[in-house]
Amino acid sequence: MVKVFIYPATSLILSDMVARFGHEPLGSAIGIRERIQTPGFESPPLQITPEEPKKGLKWAAVEVPSGVRGRMAVYGPLIEAAEAAIIVRNPDFAFGCMGCARTNELVLFHLRNRGFPVLELDYPTSDDEGAAFVAAIREFLEGLPKEASQ
Amino acid sequence: MAEYVPKYVGTVTKYVFVESPLLTPKDLAVRAYEISGGVMIKETCFGLQVTGTPDEVEALVAKVREFDPSHIFVKDRGFPPGDERRCRANLGGARPGYLGHEFEMGKVRYISKGLEAAATTVPPLPEKPKPFDARRLKKLMDAEEP
Numbered sequence: 663m664v665k666v667f668i669y670p671a672t673s674l675i676l677s678d679m680v681a682r683f684g685h686e687p688l689g690s691a692i693g694i695r696e697r698i699q700t701p702g703f704e705s706p707p708l709q710i711t712p713e714e715p716k717k718g719l720k721w722a723a724v725e726v727p728s729g730v731r732g733r734m735a736v737y738g739p740l741i742e743a744a745e746a747a748i749i750v751r752n753p754d755f756a757f758g759c760m761g762c763a764r765t766n767e768l769v770l771f772h773l774r775n776r777g778f779p780v781l782e783l784d785y786p787t788s789d790d791e792g793a794a795f796v797a798a799i800r801e802f803l804e805g806l807p808k809e810a811s812q
Numbered sequence: 813m814a815e816y817v818p819k820y821v822g823t824v825t826k827y828v829f830v831e832s833p834l835l836t837p838k839d840l841a842v843r844a845y846e847i848s849g850g851v852m853i854k855e856t857c858f859g860l861q862v863t864g865t866p867d868e869v870e871a872l873v874a875k876v877r878e879f880d881p882s883h884i885f886v887k888d889r890g891f892p893p894g895d896e897r898r899c900r901a902n903l904g905g906a907r908p909g910y911l912g913h914e915f916e917m918g919k920v921r922y923i924s925k926g927l928e929a930a931a932t933t934v935p936p937l938p939e940k941p942k943p944f945d946a947r948r949l950k951k952l953m954d955a956e957e958p
Contacts, residue, residue, distance in 0.1 A: 674912070687887075690890070707898065786926070795926055797926065
């Protein structure tokens with residue numbers, strides 16, 4: 663079982679596919695859960711504290727807006743823990759503010775530069791495309807090692 | 813800033829979505845309650861939210877999937893159910909995040925077809941383990957010092 667980062671990080675379909683075919687999906691819920699379950703100071707809605715933009719400096723330069731650095735503090739550790747990634751290109755629902763958009767670009771940049779296996783797909787729009795989508799993910803995940811390398 | 817004491821520490825919460833012609837969310841909830849053990853289940857209009865220890869939730873999710881494998885979809889959730897920061901009972905209106913679910917639930921029928929197609933294709937036979945080569949065994953025996 664290896665850790666597979668999914669993009670969009672909130673994707674139901676990708677999260678389900680990765681778990682269904684025997685691996686561990688890494689998405690934003692994992693990072694948010696960690697913050698929600700950690701005691702500290704109240705910082706609703708997502709328990710993102712002023713510390714996060716500082717942690718985000720590991721993945722984004724200091725001149726990058728704090729909103730992007732704060733988001734990278736959630737995604738960065740997950741990308742580092744991942745050993746493979748599945749990306750859906752141009753997901754409509756991942757549209758958001760400029761902070762989200764730039765973070766998405768930075769996440770994709772890091773995923774493509776990590777040097778681990780990456781599968782890139784588009785959302786299906788027909789039954790045939792659905793079959794090809796599932797088959798591609800299945801083939802990709804079955805090609806990954808069964809045991810994590812770390 | 814007030815002190816923050818988290819609830820449900822050490823638990824995981826998962827969404828279970830059902831989009832099936834044979835199984836409604838209500839049926840799914842009734843069947844899940846029967847096998848829930850100590851897992852907390854919350855019924856929703858699209859399926860369930862299950863909260864419990866990771867092992868309990870994994871076991872329940874695996875059993876729930878068996879009811880209709882190609883039409884039940886599961887994903888992690890960061891917040892526990894009913895959390896005031898996310899629950900629409902406190903916020904009013906649809907909660908943030910349903911936009912993504914709504915979008916992807918429009919696509920899952922294609923995924924279901926894909927899963928059904930994948931289930932009917934015969935997986936390739938696993939390679940048979942090769943017996944240990946006798947010549948190599950002899951070599952190892954010869955190399956062994958008394």
